[in-house]
Amino acid sequence: MKTGRIIRSLAGYYDLMLEDGTVERTRARGQFRKNGQKPLVGDWADFESENGEGLIWALHERENSLVRPPMANVDLAIVVTSVVEPAFSQNLLDRQLVALEAEKVHPVLYFSKLDLLSEEERATFKAKVSLYEAIGYPVIFAGDDLQTAFSPLLKDRVVVAMGQTGAGKSTLLNQLAPELQLAVGEVSQALSRGKHTTRQVSLIPVPEYETLIADTPGFSSYEVFDFPVEQLGDYFPEIRQVAVNCRFRTCSHLNEPGCAVKEAVELGSISAERYNSYELFYQIIKGKRPVYQKTSSKWKQDRLN
Numbered sequence: 001m002k003t004g005r006i007i008r009s010l011a012g013y014y015d016l017m018l019e020d021g022t023v024e025r026t027r028a029r030g031q032f033r034k035n036g037q038k039p040l041v042g043d044w045a046d047f048e049s050e051n052g053e054g055l056i057w058a059l060h061e062r063e064n065s066l067v068r069p070p071m072a073n074v075d076l077a078i079v080v081t082s083v084v085e086p087a088f089s090q091n092l093l094d095r096q097l098v099a100l101e102a103e104k105v106h107p108v109l110y111f112s113k114l115d116l117l118s119e120e121e122r123a124t125f126k127a128k129v130s131l132y133e134a135i136g137y138p139v140i141f142a143g144d145d146l147q148t149a150f151s152p153l154l155k156d157r158v159v160v161a162m163g164q165t166g167a168g169k170s171t172l173l174n175q176l177a178p179e180l181q182l183a184v185g186e187v188s189q190a191l192s193r194g195k196h197t198t199r200q201v202s203l204i205p206v207p208e209y210e211t212l213i214a215d216t217p218g219f220s221s222y223e224v225f226d227f228p229v230e231q232l233g234d235y236f237p238e239i240r241q242v243a244v245n246c247r248f249r250t251c252s253h254l255n256e257p258g259c260a261v262k263e264a265v266e267l268g269s270i271s272a273e274r275y276n277s278y279e280l281f282y283q284i285i286k287g288k289r290p291v292y293q294k295t296s297s298k299w300k301q302d303r304l305n
């Protein structure tokens with residue numbers, strides 16, 4: 001029996017990378033389908049091969065798994081968000097951050113297309129998203145020295161670039177590692193809906209960062225709240241931090257007296273926008289709000305009342 005990491009899945013085949021860097025193509029045992037277990041890119045698998053025909057026998061226990069992109073054992077996610085084309089949506093950004101926090105994947109925020117803004121707009125945008133740095137997330141902008149900003153974060157990690165269609169995932173990875181030569185798509189301006197250029201998830205070794213990086217297909221919407229509503233506050237680091245001071249241990253931070261979270265929002269140490277996302281996601285999980293409130297890339301971000 002040999003062990004490898006799944007780096008690509010294609011039409012029922014799985015490419016596994018072994019310790020020594022060699023890649024073998026395998027199929028999964030029929031057993032997996034029966035159990036409803038699907039091997040994911042990132043999984044460690046035990047497999048046997050004979051005459052070039054490999055068969056996966058077992059998957060190792062996962063550290064984590066993401067639904068979108070479908071991947072397992074991810075250390076770090078670069079959440080790629082464009083400031084225009086497609087338009088910036090804090091709702092969509094926060095959804096991805098919550099999904100990552102729920103799986104204990106470290107997020108890095110990368111904002112693309114700042115060159116399409118005026119100098120003034122650029123400054124305003126940077127000020128707006130500085131709240132994420134205050135929360136403790138690394139924030140990197142297009143135009144920064146990308147190698148310097150990213151290399152300490154990527155070393156020895158399994159990394160995924162995720163984000164909306166046309167956000168600039170492939171462009172970023174090509175800038176970080178030009179030898180990847182990932183296909184880059186045109187964003188259709190009329191609909192501001194990117195063409196999906198990246199169709200499968202595959203992990204690619206990038207020796208200069210000693211890392212495996214996955215480019216992933218973009219999405220136009222993002223759901224993924226499959227945890228109990230009581231856990232939601234844990235997935236906003238700034239809420240998690242102050243919630244220990246709420247009067248009630250089971251505080252939902254919506255309208256209980258003595259809520260330290262609401263107090264922090266009033267004092268401005270928790271951003272009102274982030275609290276809005278919390279409130280909105282709370283209602284969505286409770287089924288009081290539809291999962292999607294969007295047309296194409298335009299997400300409704302109205303304050304709930």
Ligand SMILES: Nc1nc2c(ncn2[C@@H]2O[C@H](COP(=O)(O)OP(=O)(O)OP(=O)(O)O)[C@@H](O)[C@H]2O)c(=O)[nH]1
Pocket residue numbers: 080112113114115116142163164165166167168169170171172183184185186187194195196197198216217218219
């Ligand atoms: N002006 C500008 N254009 C950018 C930037 N980053 C990406 N683009 C353009 O945006 C378009 C989409 O970029 P991609 O890198 O293909 O986007 P993606 O997120 O990989 O898209 P999918 O694979 O479809 O999900 C391309 O035309 C890029 O040239 C940027 O920082 N500035």
Ligand SMILES: [Zn+2]
Pocket residue numbers: 243246247251252253254256258259260261262
């Ligand atoms: Zn509270």
